[in-house]
Amino acid sequence: MQRFVNDPDAIVEETVRGFVKVHSDLVRLDPANDRVVVSRDAPVQGKVGVVTGGGSGHEPAFIGYTGRNMVDAVAVGELFSSPTAKSFLDAIKAANGGAGVCVLYGNYAGDNMNVKMAMRMAKKEGIEVLTVVANDDVCSAPAAEREKRRGVAGEILMWKIGGAKAALGASAAEVQAAAQKAIDATRSIGVGLAPCTLPANGKPNFQIEPGKMEFGIGHHGEPGVNITELKSANEVADDMLKIVLDDHDLATGDEVCVLISGLGATPVNELYVLYDRIESQLAAQGITTYRGFAGNYFTSLEMMGATLTVMKLDDELKALLDHDVATPAMGVNG
Amino acid sequence: MSTFANAGAGAIIREVAAVIVENRGYLSEIDGKIGDGDHGNNMAKGFGRAAERITDADTLDAAMMTLSDVLMSEIGGSMGPLYGMFFADMADVIEGKEQIDVRTFGAMLAAGRDGVVAIGSAKVGDKTLLDTLFPAVDAFCAAGDDFPAALRAMTAAAEAGRDSTLDMVAKIGRASRLGERSRGVLDAGATSCCMILTAMAEQTAKRLA
Incomplete structure (x- = not known):
């Protein structure tokens, strides 16, 4: 194996540690959970929080889209494995500015379960959570069974649109609707x-x-x-x-x-x-x-x-796509 | 009627964990044939960590909660919440019990099974751990009041359930994308579930008085 590895079981910790060092101008580690990466700007009081999460090994996804006007907090899983429900919950808490949180994630069995459990826990803590599940991968199921399709790179555009909508001061329901519209398109x-x-x-x-x-x-x-x-x-x-x-x-x-x-x-x-x-x-x-x-x-x-x-x-998606972002993995400047 | 003491029975879970850790490579290998090959790694990590935190004095429910907490808060994936709910909901049934008899054990297994069903979205026949769990719990509960015989029935049904996944086509999870190509391989979750139930049965039988 021609790879740079210390202990294979420690690879995710080491990745996240290096990542937050490199991009310390944009992101930080959640002090409560070293498997949650948070935007330097988050939480913004009165702004809808945008959260995602997924397995590691897809870098710069998912952590690379944390930053200004995109994702506020990311839950980090093991290689190719969903983050824990607790990490999703901690990401939700880190992103919560009191206006609700939208979790925009991909359609995988583990993520569905862990997000569902995290939502239940967040509700107990009084945080309103809405979700959008990305299913853009055409070949993962026929069109008639679109709800079975997985989320892949289309998730990035969903975060871009949802993040911009939230940055512009929309409500949680409006952010959810924009992100849903983005992934449906x-x-x-x-x-x-x-x-x-x-x-x-x-x-x-x-x-x-x-x-x-x-x-x-x-x-x-x-x-x-x-x-x-x-x-x-x-x-x-x-x-x-x-x-x-x-x-x-x-x-x-x-x-x-x-x-x-x-x-x-x-x-x-x-x-x-x-x-x-x-x-x-x-x-x-x-x-x-x-x-x-x-x-x-x-x-x-x-x-x-x-x-x-x-x-x-359409005009709305174009305007949201053009909205400025500054994240480690993607920058849009007008 | 035979029973076993809840106090100290946490060691059962440590023995279950030892079996999972021992089979790390095997579980990853069968998962790799139709999944992404991390089942053994994640299971061994979670069960291994939990075993280190279980003491000789722990009750069975305390040990199950320790394992559940590790799976849900440190492991994630699909197996974290599925087995996390399995052990948490089993622990709820036996919490506070001094002795565990065959009916309590059956109620415990049924609650664990229901917990897995509630968090997941699979059905029997989808080529998942449910194909081991459902027949095993059914066999235990149908075996009557002979505790050792019920444990033996559970083990036999778990093994048959695991083997039934060999000829199934995966309907859920990563392997479902393979369609017909998922046939001919054991499901990794059904296999680890069989290991868990079999080890639990074996260790429980040793404690019956």
Whole structure:
């Protein structure tokens, strides 16, 4: 295993410790819980708190989106494993400015249970908690069973929109509605070229043969819809876009936000290669890319591959997307 | 009618934990075939930590609460809340009891099972720990007032339940994405649940007077 590891069981603590040292201008560790990362600005009295959380190994997600005008507090789990209910509760408390808290998270069995328990505990402490569950991963379930779909990189756009809405002084119900609207307008797909390894296991949990690619792969190596020969970047981009567009009712004249994320080990320049093709293919269909992102925004350890996320925009979503943010993983300045 | 003393029975949970820690690699390996391969790591971490905090004098319910607290506040994942509720709701039933008889033990198991159902969203047949838990608890409760025989019935049903997941297609959790490809592999949760129930049965049987 060609990796930088001390004790595999200590890797999450060490990651979080390093992270808050590097980004001490924007974030801090919750003094009550070393598995909760909090924005320097939080809690803001009278502002709706925005919380998320998830397993580690997806850096810069989830902690990297903590900061100004985005996520107020993040619950940190073990590698690929949901944070505890207590960590979600402590994140809710750290983000609470007295106007309620919205927990915006991804649709995974563990996160659903731990958030549910944390909500119950928060209610006892008198904190109003609303949730939105991201389910943007097209290949994780058919359209008819959208409630079963997982949340992947589309969560970032959900946090961006929800965080901006909260920063503008909206109520908890309005923040929830905006975040829900954002995720409902978002579709994602992943393609894997090589697997990832949990350091404690020491070997990959699945295989992708050299020269092959797994289409529709999940953020933890969940198998995709099919395994095919590795194609050229343009063909892969076209195939990814087709799956997203087939699931999304986009029409000529629509405007979208495009986010391409690497899965960890793919060179960043190749993400721009994919982006280049996707934006021009969208343009060829009369769809305008209003704003784009390409980089390692939501990874899966050292998996090789990329995800494509497309969010359909209206005037409200455009304005919220343009709202300034300053976080370790994402900056928008007008 | 045979019973065992609640005081000091916390050691049962320490023995359960030892079995889980011993099987860390095996549980991760079977999880890795259709999940992400961390089941053994997280289970061993939680059960191992709890075992260090359980003393010889602890009652069974105190030990179960210690384990539940560690699972819920330090482990997370899916198994943290599922087993956390399982042990917390079992502990509620036996709290304050001096002796535990077969009916109390049955009520305890049923409460634990109900706790798992309440927090999760799986059903029997979805290829989860419920496929071990439901038949095992049913078998115990149907076995009548012979405590040792009920424990043996529970063990046999737990093993059969675990093995039944081999031919199931996962309907929930990470493995469900595999569809048909999840067939032919034991469910890791059903397997760890079988280890827990079997170890509990074995250690309880030793204490019956």
